[in-house]
Amino acid sequence: MTSGLAEADWERLRETAREAMGRAYAPYSGFPVGAAALVEDGRVVSGCNVENASFGLALCAECGLVSQLQATGGGRLTHFVCVDGSGGPLVPCGRCRQLLYEFGGPELVLETPAGRVTLAEMLPQAFGPEHLTK
Numbered sequence: 001m002t003s004g005l006a007e008a009d010w011e012r013l014r015e016t017a018r019e020a021m022g023r024a025y026a027p028y029s030g031f032p033v034g035a036a037a038l039v040e041d042g043r044v045v046s047g048c049n050v051e052n053a054s055f056g057l058a059l060c061a062e063c064g065l066v067s068q069l070q071a072t073g074g075g076r077l078t079h080f081v082c083v084d085g086s087g088g089p090l091v092p093c094g095r096c097r098q099l100l101y102e103f104g105g106p107e108l109v110l111e112t113p114a115g116r117v118t119l120a121e122m123l124p125q126a127f128g129p130e131h132l133t134k
C-alpha cells in the first residue's frame with residue numbers, strides 16, 4: 001500500500017523521526033523513540049520521548065508531536081512514522097493511538113513493522129470527538 005504518498009516523502013518522514021529519536025531523553029528505559037508526521041498543509045511535525053525520574057510521567061514521542069502540531073498552527077495529520085533506537089519502524093502504544101486519532105482520525109496512514117496501515121486498522125471502533133456530540 002503506498003497510500004498516495006511518494007516513497008521519497010516516506011523517507012523524509014523516517015529521517016525526521018530518526019533525528020527526533022536522536023534527541024530523546026530516555027535515561028530510565030534506555031529506549032529512545034522518535035515520531036514524525038505529515039500535516040495536510042505540507043508541514044512536517046515531530047517529537048521524541050521525554051522521561052522523568054518519576055517513571056510514570058514519561059511523555060511518549062507522540063505527545064511531543066501533537067503538541068508541536070497544535071503549537072505550530074494545528075491541522076490534520078495524514079501520514080505518520082514512529083521509530084525506535086535502531087531507526088526501524090515502531091508501533092505507537094495504545095494511548096498514543098488515541099492521541100493520533102484526535103488529530104488524524106481513522107484515515108491516518110501509519111508505517112509499522114507490518115507495513116502501512118490506517119489508524120482504523122490499528123484502533124478499531126475508536127472513541128473520538130464525534131461521540132461527544134451524539
Ligand code: THU
Pocket residue numbers: 026029031032033048049050051058059060061062082091092093096
Ligand atoms: N514510547 C513512545 O515514546 N511512544 C510509543 O508509542 C511507545 C513507547 C516510549 C515511552 C518510554 O519513554 C519508552 O518508549 C519505553 O516505553
